[in-house]
Amino acid sequence: MKDILFEKIKKLLESKQFNKIKKILSELHPADIVYYINRLDSDNQILLFAMLDESTASDVLSDLHDDVRELIIESINTNRLTKIIDEMESDDAADIISELDEDDTKKILESIDLEDSENIRKLLKYDEDSAGGLMQTEIIAVSAQSKRDKLIEDIRKNREKVENIHYVYVVDELNRLLGLLEIASLLFADENDTAKDLVEDDIFYVRFDEDQEQVANIFRKYDLISLPVVDYENHLLGRITVDDVIDVIDEEASEDAYKMVGLDSDDKVFTSPLESVKKRLPWLVLNLFTAILVSTVVGFFQGSIEKLSVLAVLMPIVAGLGGNAGIQTLTVITRGIAMGEMTLQNTWKAITKEVSVGLVNGILIGASASLVAYLLKGDIRIGIVLGVAMIINMFVAGLMGSLIPVIMRSLKIDPALASSIIITMLTDICGYASFLGLATIFLLH
Amino acid sequence: MKDILFEKIKKLLESKQFNKIKKILSELHPADIVYYINRLDSDNQILLFAMLDESTASDVLSDLHDDVRELIIESINTNRLTKIIDEMESDDAADIISELDEDDTKKILESIDLEDSENIRKLLKYDEDSAGGLMQTEIIAVSAQSKRDKLIEDIRKNREKVENIHYVYVVDELNRLLGLLEIASLLFADENDTAKDLVEDDIFYVRFDEDQEQVANIFRKYDLISLPVVDYENHLLGRITVDDVIDVIDEEASEDAYKMVGLDSDDKVFTSPLESVKKRLPWLVLNLFTAILVSTVVGFFQGSIEKLSVLAVLMPIVAGLGGNAGIQTLTVITRGIAMGEMTLQNTWKAITKEVSVGLVNGILIGASASLVAYLLKGDIRIGIVLGVAMIINMFVAGLMGSLIPVIMRSLKIDPALASSIIITMLTDICGYASFLGLATIFLLH
Known part of the structure; x- marks a missing residue:
């Protein structure tokens, strides 16, 4: 259609x-x-x-x-x-x-x-990015002293100006927020009922300087459709509606996905190519440094590779699997932090879990890789070295993938910045060093 | 507190x-x-x-x-x-x-x-995962013929049973949805007004079998707080409220982030370790196969590595940067698809853009890497080979990172499944093959 x-x-x-x-x-x-x-x-x-x-x-x-x-x-x-x-x-x-x-x-x-x-x-x-930045000032505020017909009249007068009137806000003579009034309650009110009689005063509200991510969490947790915003003295300033909160949630989800891979949040599908080049370049320069660092570590073992060139052929396996396993752990942990599932109380439980998962998967995948290497290269010793290096690397992947975002959070740095680049650098270094190191000790000495 | x-x-x-x-x-x-x-x-x-x-x-x-x-x-x-x-x-x-x-x-x-x-x-x-699965059956439905006081009475009777009455739904004698009634409109209605007089009939609704992602898009697009659900004959079945849609949006965002790295969506921070091992293992086995494939490609050049072991030291730089650049492009494109920014009309524009960004960044980063390699290894030819291989690989990263999710979408496969594992396999193969291949041709022959 x-x-x-x-x-x-x-x-x-x-x-x-x-x-x-x-x-x-x-x-x-x-x-x-x-x-x-x-x-x-x-x-x-x-x-x-x-x-x-x-x-x-x-x-x-x-x-x-x-x-x-x-x-x-x-x-x-x-x-x-x-x-x-x-x-x-x-x-x-x-x-x-x-x-x-x-x-x-x-x-x-x-x-x-x-x-x-x-x-x-x-x-x-x-x-x-604050509650004040999200709110709109179009609201209907009524005085606590107003009686039913005056309240209905106030709503009638403002009806055109305010879209989606979910609630009417009740304020005192100084415009301080007292609570909210459901429109439906006016249908059943008595002529002499005042806003004060009908008000629901056990309500949620936020200060204008609350962070938008926190605002989204309040909507999520308490299933709200709108939320009044006040200043330090509780004066009513405006309201935030759920449609704007959905935009925040989408934006934050994109941002987290982006930060994980070192992207700037303004780098969209149709950002101009020149803009995108500029935005991605600093990160790629950083990546060049980490890659050179990795290459330097491999360089320590250049002598071993010269003697046994099959090491160079097999080493990408150790680094590749470690990197991917590390990024998996990183994704689970950062998403858990973003969704509020991780707290100080259960951090160690989470890290222990990821480390054990890394270890067990390392043993299973390492054993398979040993076997494959043995079958392909006909040397059992090289298979064993490969397997052990993979176990070590996947253990490290679980440890680093969980520990780094947790440490970053405790340093008040956004854990999503513990991006794939840092984790893959660590698993690359550990993977090459453990494989080439073990090979040097057990195969060449 | x-x-x-x-x-x-x-x-x-x-x-x-x-x-x-x-x-x-x-x-x-x-x-x-x-x-x-x-x-x-x-x-x-x-x-x-x-x-x-x-x-x-x-x-x-x-x-x-x-x-x-x-x-x-x-x-x-x-x-x-x-x-x-x-x-x-x-x-x-x-x-x-x-x-x-x-x-x-x-x-x-x-x-x-x-x-x-x-x-x-x-x-x-x-x-x-459908509109039917999201909806609740607690709603207030009123007959089109009912007059004001009967309508108010209907609302009063159901008020306890239904939480968050945003709207009242107006139906005909066969329970077919005609539109909705704002509670506020009853405040200003005349005694003889019927629901039919007050109804807003140009409204949004969904069929019970609509996919939940599509439902979330309707809420997003039209800024809704609730949405009635009907069957094939337009009979009113229930309503979906925005708080449940926020859960869907969170869930889909987690799912996309998870699929990108080959994680199962039930694999959370506190899933039992054994469950997590089981869920991640098949994917790691697949990764083992791709890693062996990569290793096989490196194996073709084992002779070259034997003659010039510095190639093994430098090759992780080409593969590492290509992999990360590919994952960046993949993230931009899959997020663009998820947010509805990519359409058939503008797909080529997006691919062309990513390829040019890859190429330009490749030239800049490749030139820097050339220089570094020359300074470290004292051989200008090896620097040039490294730089050219990086340009080729980052071009391929841009092409594959954008083309693969687009192709997957046109095959009706979820583009988020074009996970990092596939992209890194391709950039690994291309990176090692181009670097070792060029080195074999220009440095060793």
């Missing part, structure tokens, strides 16, 4: 039948328009966006891929951008404005609705 | 002051009790769970780590388990029951409330 429509839009764009396209766009959900614009080439991205009315454009703009959004913002004039931003929820508006240059920011903030502009100015001050 | 309380609970457990513990537990949120139980040793896990009343126990049980839940289910008698399950929402109850053996399942389904038992039986039939 969808792709047929997409093909149709592309054909209509080619034949410049803009009125037909506008008709199709007017019937689509903004999220579907986002989907299509992301997939067009850049000229048509600009063209299609230009056809949207400001209200739809405001829903579409914030959800486009970063690079597409940048392109479109550059392409439209400041007046239209101002009108589009004026239609946005405060959190989205602040995100867009934070990417603009100073002149545009000033111009836009001066042209939009005064209240909006003040809210956005406030939001721009918060760290974008 | 929290850890002080945890220490206190542990001390009270040691000194067997159970009444004090019960008092603490009664004041905690179930999610916090989950947090503590997960962190105790197994005897105390059973002890603490035994102190919970059935209602709290039902909230706690579904959220415990898999292995802890299994242990606790084994430890309690079927009568208590029945009462606990009777208190659960249908989706959680079905998840627990699906893990029990036949006898227990039968016994429990016969003892609980008939309506609950029928609902659970129905839920057990759905694939656990």
Whole structure:
């Protein structure tokens, strides 16, 4: 279905039948328009966006891929951008404005609705990875003293301005958060009930400076759909909704996967090649150093290799399996830390487990490799040396793959940075050194 | 704060002051009790769970780590388990029951409330990774013909049974979904308004057999907090709530990270060592085969290594950097596919980009490595051979790291399975073959 429509839009764009396209766009959900614009080439991205009315454009703009959004913002004039931003929820508006240059920011903030502009100015001050950076200021706050009909009236007045009213927040005369009011409870309330009578006061809230990862954990743990944000004195500032938290969760999952392999989180599929080269180069330079270190260790045994060149043929087996086993352990442990399954109490249990798994698998795989080496090379001694080196290396892989992220966490360094490069360096060094070392001692002396 | 309380609970457990513990537990949120139980040793896990009343126990049980839940289910008698399950929402109850053996399942389904038992039986039939497997049957459905006061009455009657009433679903006389009703709209409704007058009918819904990953994408794309589930004839079956979708998103992120390194998704930090050995062994056996293949390729050049042993010292540099660069590309591409950023239209653009990035980084890193090799070994020719081999290998890393997941996706195989093992095998083979091959041609002939 969808792709047929997409093909149709592309054909209509080619034949410049803009009125037909506008008709199709007017019937689509903004999220579907986002989907299509992301997939067009850049000229048509600009063209299609230009056809949207400001209200739809405001829903579409914030959800486009970063690079597409940048392109479109550059392409439209400041007046239209101002009108589009004026239609946005405060959190989205602040995100867009934070990417603009100073002149545009000033111009836009001066042209939009005064209240909006003040809210956005406030939001721009918060760290974008904090609760303040995630929240929107569009909320319905009611006074604890208000009676039922006044409460209903307050909701009616704000209904257009606030999307997805899950709850109404109850505050005191100083705007300090007292609790929340379920809309349903108003259906059953008595005329004389006040917000104070109906309030649910045992609720979750966060301070504006709470880290976004922590915010996501609170949503996860307590199954929330929105969460009020307060300042140090408990004044209500805004709310975070679950859809923004899902974006955080996706972002953090990408980040962890990326850090494990030394990638920068902005290095996406369609980041420009030059950007990607720049972002990956420092890490590859580091990798060159670790590789030279590994090569130096092999160099110590160059004499042995000269005497027995089969060692060079077999040594990649020891290093390869150790590296992969180490990365497996690293993945289990860092994911366990990210999901909150690892704590100080059970760290040793986890390390002991990984070490035993490494040892047992090392013995099983090492024995098989011994046998294969014996069958291929006809020398039982070389098989045994290979097997023992593999056992040692997989033991080390289990130990390092679990110990390093744990140590990093206790040093307050993100454990996901214990990337594959460090682990493979260690298993390479240990693998080559143990295999070539044992061979030198038992086969050559 | 929290850890002080945890220490206190542990001390009270040691000194067997159970009444004090019960008092603490009664004041905690179930999610916090989950947090503590997960962190105790197994005897105390059973002890603490035994102190919970059935209602709290039902909230706690579904959220415990898999292995802890299994242990606790084994430890309690079927009568208590029945009462606990009777208190659960249908989706959680079905998840627990699906893990029990036949006898227990039968016994429990016969003892609980008939309506609950029928609902659970129905839920057990759905694939656990489908919309049906995610949904709960506790919903409020109202008839399109009902007037305002009847609607309010329907909500009042069901309010206790259904947690988090975000919406009320409107159905026709055959229970076919017509749309949804916002609770707030009832506040402003006229006495004679029917559900049909107030309904929002342009809504999202899914069929019971939709895949859970697709369900998560719908929530993501349209920023939903709940989603009704229907059968082939559009009959309303239940709803999926966003908290369950967050679990799916976490699970899928872990799964992707795991598949990349050949791990089974049930292989967690505290899976028993024996289980983990069993789960990882087949993959390591496969890895042994790929490593032997790599070793065979090196074996073709054993003669060259015999003549020039420095080749064995330098060859890990070529293979190591190629492997890591390949895994980087693989991560970018598979994450791009998972997040829906890659489509058929832009696949070639992505592959071209990764190949050029590989090539450019290869030239830069290869040139540096040449220089280092020349400085260390005093032979410019060996430096050049090393550099050229690295350029070739990083080009191949970019090509294979992007091409393989794309091909796998077009064959309907999960691209995350294009795991590091396949990529490192290819970059190892290419790295050793190009370096040793070039050396054989240019240095030894």
